[in-house]
Amino acid sequence: xISALPRSExxxxxxxxxxxxxxxxxxxxxxxxxxxxxxxxxxxxxxNPHRGAYALSVRATERYHEARARVAAFLxxxxxxxxxxxxGTTESLNxxxxxxxxxxxxxxxxxxxxxxxxxxxxxxxQQLAIEKNxxxxxxxxxxDGALDLDRLRALLGxxxxxxxxxxxxxxxxxxxxxxDIVELAHRVGAIAVCDxxxxxxxxxxxxxxxxxxxxxxxxxxMLGPMGIGVLVGRRRLLEAMPPFxxxxxxxxxxxxxxxxxxxxxxxxxxxxxxxxxxVGMAAAAAVLEGVGMDAVRAHERELVRSAYRRxxxxxxxRIYGPGPADRSGVLSFNVGDVHPHDLATIxxxxxxxIRAGHHCAQPLMRRLGVSATxxxxxxxxxxDADIDALVxxxxxxxxxFSRVGA
Amino acid sequence: xxxxxxxxxxxxxxxxxxxxxEALYQELILDHxxxxxxxxxxxxxxxxxxxxxxLCGDVIDLQLQFDGDTLREVRFTGExxxxxxxxxxxxxxxxxxxxxxxxxxxxxxxxxxVHGEEGAADESLGDLRALSxxxxxxxxxxxxxLASDALAEAxxxxx
Numbered sequence: 251x252i253s254a255l256p257r258s259e260x261x262x263x264x265x266x267x268x269x270x271x272x273x274x275x276x277x278x279x280x281x282x283x284x285x286x287x288x289x290x291x292x293x294x295x296x297x298n299p300h301r302g303a304y305a306l307s308v309r310a311t312e313r314y315h316e317a318r319a320r321v322a323a324f325l326x327x328x329x330x331x332x333x334x335x336x337x338g339t340t341e342s343l344n345x346x347x348x349x350x351x352x353x354x355x356x357x358x359x360x361x362x363x364x365x366x367x368x369x370x371x372x373x374x375x376q377q378l379a380i381e382k383n384x385x386x387x388x389x390x391x392x393x394d395g396a397l398d399l400d401r402l403r404a405l406l407g408x409x410x411x412x413x414x415x416x417x418x419x420x421x422x423x424x425x426x427x428x429x430d431i432v433e434l435a436h437r438v439g440a441i442a443v444c445d446x447x448x449x450x451x452x453x454x455x456x457x458x459x460x461x462x463x464x465x466x467x468x469x470x471x472m473l474g475p476m477g478i479g480v481l482v483g484r485r486r487l488l489e490a491m492p493p494f495x496x497x498x499x500x501x502x503x504x505x506x507x508x509x510x511x512x513x514x515x516x517x518x519x520x521x522x523x524x525x526x527x528x529v530g531m532a533a534a535a536a537v538l539e540g541v542g543m544d545a546v547r548a549h550e551r552e553l554v555r556s557a558y559r560r561x562x563x564x565x566x567x568r569i570y571g572p573g574p575a576d577r578s579g580v581l582s583f584n585v586g587d588v589h590p591h592d593l594a595t596i597x598x599x600x601x602x603x604i605r606a607g608h609h610c611a612q613p614l615m616r617r618l619g620v621s622a623t624x625x626x627x628x629x630x631x632x633x634d635a636d637i638d639a640l641v642x643x644x645x646x647x648x649x650x651f652s653r654v655g656a
Numbered sequence: 657x658x659x660x661x662x663x664x665x666x667x668x669x670x671x672x673x674x675x676x677x678e679a680l681y682q683e684l685i686l687d688h689x690x691x692x693x694x695x696x697x698x699x700x701x702x703x704x705x706x707x708x709x710x711l712c713g714d715v716i717d718l719q720l721q722f723d724g725d726t727l728r729e730v731r732f733t734g735e736x737x738x739x740x741x742x743x744x745x746x747x748x749x750x751x752x753x754x755x756x757x758x759x760x761x762x763x764x765x766x767x768x769x770v771h772g773e774e775g776a777a778d779e780s781l782g783d784l785r786a787l788s789x790x791x792x793x794x795x796x797x798x799x800x801x802l803a804s805d806a807l808a809e810a811x812x813x814x815x
Contacts, residue, residue: 267663587690589737591712592681595796599677607712621713621735635663650678651738654686 251556251637254541254549254630255281263631270602270639275420275448275580275609275627277470280534284473287533291526299525300499300516314525317532318515324535325467326456327482334488334518335528338479339447340370342466343414345481345494345518346443347374350464351412353492357383360409362440364389364397364426365617366419369610371445375414384411391617395422395571399430410440417449417465421609421625422571423554423580425453432461441487447471451629452550452578454543457482469531472538473630478527481518488514495520538630546630550579553628553637557581560641566648570618579628582609585644588651590624596650600643602636680789681738688742693749696731703814707806709798714740718806722814725755730807737799739790744803746784756811763808770800 257263260279263271271279297307299314322330336342351374355361361375365388379386387405392398397415406413413435418425428444435442441463449455451472457465464487468479493500493511497520502510511517538546551574558574558581561567566586571577585593590606597604605625608615615621626640701719708715714736721729730748734741747766751759766784768776772791777784790800 591737591796591799592739595793596677596681599671599674612713615713650681651686654683654690 251549251552251634253633254545255537257631257633259283260631261285266601268601268639270600270632270636272626272628272632272636272640273603273605274451274629274632275471275625276605277476278451278473278629279631280475281473281537283537284475284530284533288475288526288530291529296526298522310525313529314523317525317528320532321480321528321535322482324455324539325450325465325480325482326454326458326460328458329485331514332483332485332488334481334483334515335523336466336479336481336518337477337524338468338470339445339466342464342479342481343370343443343445344374346464346466346483347378349491349494349518350441350487351375351378352382353490355379355382355384355411358409359384359411360387360407361385361412361414362387362389362402362405362410363414364402364416365391366395366397366422366424366614367414367416367611368420368445368447369612370447371414371416371443372613375412385409388613394424394573395419395618396424396576397426397431399427399434402431403434406434406438406440408438410435410438412443413440414443414445416445416447417455418446418452418578418580419571419614420448420580421582421611421614421623423448423577423582424572425449425576425578428460428462436461448578448580451538451546453547463487469527469534472531472534474531474534475527478524478531480531485514488518493517493520497521499523541630549630550628551575553632554579554581556634557626557628557637557640560637561644564641564644564648567644570620570623580625581627582623582625584620584623585648586651588647590622592651593624593644593647596647597640597643600639600646602639602643604640676789676792680787680793682786684783684786685738685742688745689738692732692741692745694731694745694752695733697733698729698731701731703810705806705810705813707802707809709736709740709802711798712737714799714802716740716744716802716806718803718810720810720814722756725757727751727754727756727759727811732803736802739787739796739799740802743784743787743800746787747803747807750782750784751807756815760808760811763804763811766804767801767808770797770804 259281295309297310299311322333432442443464444462446467450467465482470476500520555574569583594606698719703720705718716734719731
């Protein structure tokens with residue numbers, strides 16, 4: 251299995267041939283095309299968008315709007331004004347919980363999340379529930395970690411206002427049945443909020459066809475820069491919502507005693523936007539479109555299948571979640587009584603980068619009955635050599651720990 | 657398709673980072689991880705204390721019993737990596753029977769060794785010197801220091 255995009259297109263990977271970077275679920279490496287696009291914006295078109303009457307500012311504004319149109323097309327959003335640029339998925343989900351949530355969730359109402367959520371799609375809802383005296387209900391998972399639609403159906407009722415779920419789990423790699431969840435949520439009059447941080451980089455996402463009311467994603471997990479992400483929402487909902495942050499750019503008129511709000515998307519983009527970040531995210535979307543999302547997915551499936559087979563053949567290795575056919579490019583595992591942090595240190599000495607810990611999903615760790623796991627995650631630049639390094643490192647760690655009997 | 661040569665791993669021993677990590681995970685440390693000393697609880701502790709490392713979720717529960725100014729008994733429970741568990745095991749072993757002042761001095765020296773201060777690792781640390789290699793792994797400092805920070809806090813609360 252060779253990489254779907256050559257390592258030579260990623261300056262960091264090209265400079266470190268021996269590095270096996272297997273932490274793309276945390277953040278991805280950046281291709282030259284993305285770095286160049288960011289640099290090009292600052293070198294040729296940099297000014298504050300929407301502000302100046304001069305030609306340079308107009309160019310900056312155009313670049314920013316082009317970026318929005320490009321990312322909207324990548325995510326299957328027909329109405330680009332409903333795509334809000336944010337700092338990332340965390341801010342996007344906080345925006346929905348804070349703005350839509352405070353206006354629409356009251357005492358006695360219910361918010362449903364799953365047991366597999368990243369803290370970014372758990373804590374904002376938990377805090378909203380505390381503030382509003384609403385009830386946070388957690389949909390427990392099926393034994394293999396998949397979302398259990400029967401349990402979800404049983405949890406939903408006339409009090410349910412929100413169903414919030416991850417499209418793809420950042421720990422288990424499970425892929426949620428989005429359309430089924432949306433149907434259940436809409437049947438009881440709740441909105442469906444989708445954390446797409448691990449979906450947008452790895453699967454074909456068509457927002458208009460998914461049926462969800464809100465979809466959040468981050469640029470840095472899909473070859474783009476850090477500090478930029480999106481919230482996509484239904485126009486009807488976004489227009490009815492109060493603003494999230496207030497200040498420059500998001501206002502229409504500011505009177506002494508009240509203000510009126512700008513139209514979408516500006517209403518939710520207070521302050522100077524991260525235009526270079528948006529340009530970088532758009533360039534990342536173009537790179538992924540060049541590979542083709544079907545090819546990205548097929549490549550990851552091959553890598554996961556191979557890594558799953560080779561890791562599970564090692565004595566003492568336990569992999570969490572479903573089999574390789576039903577998951578995205580993420581593998582969480584443990585190796586006997588080798589603690590994940592020790593494993594990560596030993597793998598690091600073999601030039602293998604993996605994540606160890608709770609992966610910002612402590613509720614899921616409790617449900618798995620572990621305090622931490624090791625996690626290897628794959629992307630377009632990974633190949634067989636990365637899996638070789640991972641497997642060799644895991645065997646070395648096992649050997650090291652087996653010198654002393656239990 | 658096999659990996660191009662420049663992506664293949666160097667043989668063992670040619671890589672200083674790897675030999676350094678291998679030296680850290682030596683048998684003494686793994687032995688304390690697998691067979692921790694002073695693991696358990698006391699029936700009538702004078703001081704009981706819980707400390708967490710929010711970075712990784714490790715937790716240590718400490719119980720201490722004093723005889724005047726002397727640390728007579730100490731026990732710990734908790735979950736964690738080999739470094740944090742071995743540190744707890746070796747530290748409790750080292751401090752038992754010491755006066756609070758002596759114990760505080762050892763803990764201070766241990767913390768300075770972990771932070772890489774030259775000359776900090778003297779004979780008063782005994783086996784704990786096996787953990788000196790952690791100093792070159794900054795992300796693992798909190799693992800090594802969880803038990804010593806907890807012990808220092810517990811001693812201070814007795815004095």
